[in-house]
Amino acid sequence: MKETSTVLKAFITLSFIALLAFTCGCTGQGQATDSGTTVVTDMAGREVVVPKNIDSIVTIGSVPVQNSFMFAMGQGGKIANDLPESFIKGGRHKYQYVFEPNLKNKPTIQTTTGDFNLEELMKINPDVAFTMSMPSVDKLEKNGIPVVYLSWTDAEDVKDLLLLLGEVFGEQEKAGRYVRYFDEATARPGKAVASLPDDQRPRVLCCSYKGMSVGHKIAEWYIEKAGGIAVAKEAHVAESLQLDLEQLLAWDPDVLILSSHDEIPLVYNDTRLSGVSAVKNGKVYATPVGAHYWIQRTSETPLMVLWVAKTIYPEQFKDFDMEAEVIAFYKEFYNCDITREQAAEILSGTA
Secondary structure (H helix, E strand, C coil), X not given: CCCCCCHHHHHHCCCHHHHHHHHHHHCCCCEECCCCEEEEECCCCCEEEEECCCXXXXXXXXXXXHHHHHHHCCCXXXXXXXXXXXXXXXXXXXXXXXXXXXXXXXXXCECCCCCECHHHHHHHCCCEEEECCHXXXXXXXXXXXXXXXXXXXXXXXXXXXXXXXXXXXXXXXXXXXXXXXXXXXXXXXXXXXXXXXXXXXXXXEXXXXXXXXXXXXXXXXXXXXXXXXXCCCCCCCCXXXXXXXXXXXXXCCCEEEECCHHHHHHHHHCHHHCCCHHHHCCXXXXXXXXXXXXXXXXXXXXXXXXXXXXXXXXXXXXXXXXXXXXXXXXXXXXXXXXXXXXXXXXXXXXX
């Protein structure tokens, strides 16, 4: 990708007519009523009545993931609950507070990503709640809280998810822009290296060294969309895959992408891994961390594909300005201005 302009810059130049046609073709599931409410169909097929004017929302369960969706829709200022206590103590989601500083002033209604404190939530009395947990849906429904169920099973489900949020918030045009950008950004690396045979493509593994595991199956999708070979793909049948040392050595990945920056020195200092190609050649990296860990599910998925491509194909993508892409993305979708220093911190995985 020998170009200095960002994917977003090229994307934004698309004609308004084309954008409008796309938006009209992909949304419109929400049904406006005369009573100041809208009926939407959530990702469990449930019809949910939500206010047309939404002032406060809560995100329940996997809060950092869901917050990233709200940020991408420009709705971060409406989130009425802080991160779960375990995430606050871990200190690894500081950019949640960069993207929405007022989160720090909100009550915490969860200790972990598990159950929530119903009493505290009822004090908030949100206009709408969002969750990826059906038990939470049932609990909220019984207490009269409008709740929208979100789901992300396959990598590209995020597009349907954002289109649904576009209906909920009356932001169909912005949701359409995100989907257009998603498709453009995630297709770009594959086109750039389409002529490369498999024996010239890097063999890549995304994993947790401490946990000896591969988390979400989306990790292999990232690698393949970036033009690499995902060594764990055939073995990764369930959502999570446990590894053993012998398997890692047998795969002998050319590139290792770790789930945490503090794992990098651990890998280099583990003499058992000294013969692994990625270790021998100094190609051990950590996933970027912004609103969430990019190696996992997040609205930053298009950025992860571009980052993996630039990481595993440094020569082909040497002129692609990843920091500029990150800055443009957060400006366009999160309505947040960040500096080059902040973009570099996010990309390094040290945030």
